[in-house]
Amino acid sequence: MAFDSLSEKLQNVFKGLRSKGRLSEEDVKAALKEVKLALLEADVNFKVVKNFVKTVQEQAVGSDVLNGLNPGQTVIKIVNDEMVRLMGSETTEIALRPGSETTVIMMTGLQGAGKTTTTAKLAGKFKQKGKKPLLVACDVYRPAAIEQLKINGEKQGVEVFAMGDKNSPVDIAKAAIEHAAKNGNTVVILDTAGRLHVDEDMMQELAAIKENVDVAQTILVVDAMTGQDAVNVAGTFDEKIGIDGVILTKLDGDTRGGAALSIRAVTGKPILYAGMGEKLSDLEQFHPDRMASRILGMGDVLTLIEKAQEEIDEDKAREMEKKLKKAEFGFDDYLESMNQMKKMGGLSSILSMMPGIGGSQIAEIENAMDEKKMARIEGIIYSMTPQERANPSILNPSRKRRVANGAGVDISEVNRLVKQFEQSRKLMKQMPGMMGAKGGKRGRFKFPF
Incomplete structure (x- = not known):
């Protein structure tokens, strides 16, 4: 995302604030100096940056903040609130004419x-x-x-x-x-x-x-x-x-x-x-x-849920959730989940909305799951029989060799995929359902990737 570099720099500044039990006025000023530099490097208008830092500093150096129970988090909240105010506070809809007027x-x-x-x-x-x-x-x-x-x-x-x-x-x-x-x-x-x-x-x-x-x-x-x-x-x-x-x-x-x-x-x-x-x-x-x-x-979990509601078939999501709970999740479901991920804008789009994942982490994960590697994974899965895809536990060494030959890869790649898949399946069983609202209803969505 556009803000990966800025986000990473700000997170580093805030780590320093969180690690301190108490904050002095100098601590806040030093942190805001780093915030100012990060905003300027992100090409934010100079006057906007100047006013932003001034407003945050005025609110953050008050005795109520510095002597509070968690001053570091309070300063971060002030920065967050001021950033929201800067971008408009409220979501603005395109104003349409009333009734049937064009x-x-x-x-x-x-x-x-x-x-x-x-x-x-x-x-x-x-x-x-x-x-x-x-x-x-x-x-x-x-x-x-x-x-x-x-x-x-x-x-x-x-x-x-x-x-x-x-x-x-x-x-x-x-x-x-x-x-x-x-x-x-x-x-x-x-x-x-x-x-x-x-x-x-x-x-x-x-x-x-x-x-x-x-x-x-x-x-x-x-x-x-x-x-x-x-x-x-x-x-x-x-x-x-x-x-x-x-x-x-x-x-x-x-x-x-x-x-x-x-x-x-x-x-x-x-x-x-x-x-x-x-x-x-x-x-x-x-x-x-x-x-x-x-x-x-x-x-930005709310937008992530909205994307899921728009792009993912609810019946398929529920069926997959049942399979996860019963540990019946197979390689066909794995392919389906890769499909759903593409529909939601791809891996980087999803990761950018997950809390605590910064630009360098996204780059690392993307590098580990680039398009060529994903295509090789698909090739390996399509080289399996329907029974093997449905029940990966039957993949013994001779079957794995046959799959490797069919996909044109070394058997070590097949072993690695099967191992990662089993680990993913264990992890997914532990994942809580995500709640989202649409049209007055509340729906349960599982993200199987």
Whole structure:
């Protein structure tokens, strides 16, 4: 995740605080100096960092904190609360018009930020919520963008309105709204053109759309990997055309992530969603409190549960849980659990939401379970007979040799996999069920990987 480096540095600072029975004012100041450096290295806006550290220090050096029962944890809580406040305190939804009124959303952003893909991802979110979205191809300068929107719209099961590249974006937007009114589309999402940099023509075109069409929400898509530039772009767009919120893309990438901590404080505009991968399902609602937990190494179990509820078949999960309890978990189930892990964004996505697992640990685990190794494991399992996959205990030396030959690997790899599998099975039997809520119901989910 974007914050791996920052998270690791902050966790190291907090270890020092936790290890002390009492804290002096100098201890707090020394720790906050390290926090300040870590935030600046993560490309958080300098003024934001300065105010953040000042506010935390004012709260943390009070006698109630320093003389309390657990001052180290109290300081960490103050840092957490201030980080949540910095990113907006509350989760912000995209405001829709009441009843059957059509809500027009204009998507804006620079070229390369992932705007067109994000537009399709957002349409998928509205469809999940029972809305009937319409995607509109208003980028007339890149025929590839129109085609990309059509392909992604089809994948999402969402209608795409396009008039080619010979009409003006304003005329396309007007025609799309007429089409929506006739066809019962409650949400119209305009995918506008991006540029390599902010220019006057771009702003005039966006302003013209807003003058001629009743745009309810103007959303800016920015690339988190551009760091402080993303904050500057957000400020310029808000000043020139007015924006209602921001979607951050590529927050799963190798980036310092400072934009997420700066945008709200600098522009006053909320972060609505975060793009956490390339798949059309990889768009997460932005929760400031959960993001603060991730940054501080406390995990994000709620989002993990939500992902499980969206991607994992509940009946399959229950069946697997029964097998685990009875120690009937076989290699076919192992393959199924690998499948489920892929659906939930892969191993790194899951690990980034687990409490106490930092960037270097994630890298180590990923290295131990890279795609090539996973493919070899699949090859070994598929070389087994159905009986062997269902009941691994029957894998005697001669059977293992046959499996190794079939998979084209050394028998030591088969032995290692069987041993690891048995250890995993013992561990999984001890894992508690995870509770999550959806639609008013509470469901029990087991994570079999």
